[in-house]
Amino acid sequence: MCPTPMLESIKQQRGIISAQQFENLSQLLGNNHKDTAQWLLTQIQPWAVAPVSEFQVAALVHARNHQGEEFYAAGVNVELPHCGLESAVHAEQTALHNAWLNDACELLHLYVSATPCGYCRQFINEFCADTGLAISIGEVEATLSELLPLAFGPNDLGVSERILAEQKGNCCGLGKCDDVEQLQQQLHRHLQLSYAPYSGGQAALMLSMGEQHFYGRYIENAAFNPSFHPLLAAFSQVALLGQGIDFKAIDSVSLCELDSLKSHRDSTEAMVRRLAPQARFQYHCANSSAAAAST
Known part of the structure; x- marks a missing residue:
């Protein structure tokens, strides 16, 4: 069986992969979960829009939603032509926003195709109540605390609110609507x-x-x-x-x-x-x- 139909489904789902889809893909590829995630990164990477740098990056967030269901959210970098570089979107931003938009309340693992820059490490930190999030960069395994020592975050500004708070809810609205x-x-x-x-x-x-x-x-x-x-x-x-x-x-x-x-x-x-x-x-x-x- 070819994984192409599943990849097309992931596109239709705007980069969201259910736990069952991920498991089916692992079995199809004969891979463990880490190798399956790495394989997905290679398939998602060409989706990046990088006309300036021509450097394509992919990210994959393993998350859990408010119903206790695990899923994966993909992300790629996006650069806008004829706009300032400050308008560039990092793959980690895309993946984390995608997970949050689809009801994520807990991050379990982050897979990236390239080492997160300092900007992204700071962005990831805003999503984590602690800095123990596991991050895989190819064969390298690290935690956010290792990548971002002495982190500056919400607590330093007296903010206890977190993005993935329990009161958040799902309203991703993938369906077509004319109303x-x-x-x-x-x-x-x-x-x-x-x-x-x-x-x-x-x-x-x-x-x-x-x-x-x-x-x-x-x-x-x-x-x-x-x-x-x-x-x-x-x-x-x-x-x-x-x-x-x-x-x-x-x-x-x-x-x-x-x-x-x-x-x-x-x-x-x-x-x-x-x-x-x-x-x-x-x-x-x-x-x-x-x-x-x-x-």
């Missing part, structure tokens, strides 16, 4: 689930391409700079279809955020105008009470 009201409700739900303990400026974005809709949740970081922009998060979801990003196919981009001392409005509109000038850009700024009332 405008339902789509807006979905966007507001992602807004509520976004993570902004330092600024209070929660944000989420919906990117529409025909009947397909992609969501990006804002993720803040204690070090601020590795924070994940909602538009970049949405682009990373598009990349997980394994077909690159057709910017001309983007119909609309809707950004919703809470009023705070920071805003994604100008940066989002500038990137949309640069990459997809035909797309309709919509913006909504709400206060926290209005956002809570929307659900």
Whole structure:
């Protein structure tokens, strides 16, 4: 049996692999779990969108959801043509956002095709209540604490909230939907689930391409700079279809955020105008009470 149909299913599932699919693939390949994860990385790596560096990276997060089910979430790096390098998305960011978008509440293991840079180590740290997360880099085994000694994190800023908190829930919305009201409700739900303990400026974005809709949740970081922009998060979801990003196919981009001392409005509109000038850009700024009332 050829694994190609399973790889196509993973694309349709936007980089999500169920525990059963992973087990079936392991049996098909005659591999143990680590070798299967490494094999998947080699298959996912070409999905990366890297026109600037031409350096493709893949990541795979082994996670557990709120129902106690284990699954795997893939990620690749994404670079945007004619935009600043600060708009680049790292594979680890894509994979962690993908896992979180699909109801992850616990990280079990992280597999990467290249050594995580310092930026990514700091980003990973925001997801971990402790720094004992196991990370496999090819044949090298390490923990986050080994890769990021003397880590700076939420506790240093007096924040006890964590991204993978128990109250979080699943609203990934992979299905096609044409109901405008339902789509807006979905966007507001992602807004509520976004993570902004330092600024209070929660944000989420919906990117529409025909009947397909992609969501990006804002993720803040204690070090601020590795924070994940909602538009970049949405682009990373598009990349997980394994077909690159057709910017001309983007119909609309809707950004919703809470009023705070920071805003994604100008940066989002500038990137949309640069990459997809035909797309309709919509913006909504709400206060926290209005956002809570929307659900």
